[in-house]
Amino acid sequence: MTGPSVAAGRPMVCLSAGAVMLAVPTALALVSEPATPQESTNGLVVAVVLTIGAMAVALATLRPSSGVMAALAVLCTAVALLLDPPEALGDGACGFACLGFLLAVRLHRQATHGELDIGEWLHAHRPMLVGAAVTTPAAVAAAVVPVGWSLLVAALIGVVCVAISAVVFLT
Incomplete structure (x- = not known):
């Protein structure tokens, strides 16, 4: 199989942005206090959803040309927020983190195909x-x-x- 090398892209940018994206709902879930047994069960479901999201981030980094894994990672983040709704500031932070991850995946994908000027890329x-x-x-x-x-x-x-x-x- 021939194709662009993942190492040639920007894999650390992609992984870092994915980690930040998943860290936001994780931190929000950790600071919220469960009031009922139902809410404590939601904590386990949130952990499973975020684990799937972490695997999707890793796969999106390994295969940046496949948009499905990046979308799955963002979907897992959104589901985690739905299961344990944060304050409005948490939603906003998570939205910025998701956008940052999607931009990082796009940067990584384009960088695997050759040299990329970051200034021009940001301008575009x-x-x-x-x-x-x-x-x-x-x-x-x-x-x-x-x-x-x-x-x-x-x-x-x-x-x-x-x-x-x-x-x-x-x-």
Whole structure:
């Protein structure tokens, strides 16, 4: 079997981003206190789901051209969050971590096919980064404030994030 070498890509970036992505729901599950036996059973299920996610991260690193394993790893992270729902800040952190992992897999996949300039690669993925930088903080802020203020707060945070992104990415 011939093809691009995994070692030629960026496997450590991919593994590190996957570890951070899975560490967020793990840490959130560890700090939450189970109040009922049902919630303590959820802890075991979360552990199994995150173990499957860890295997998916490893397989996504070994075979970056297969998008199925990266999607499975993100799905496992989402299922872990559904089983043990965190606060809004935890959801936002997990969303950023999932985006970071997906970008790392894409970087790793493209780097296996030859040399890659990181600056040009980041510039090419600027719309995705700006979208995440604008929507995630606004959604987290909207979830934290009372319902009557959520739309206004989300709009204000979104506008501030757009201004910051414009300054960062246009300079």
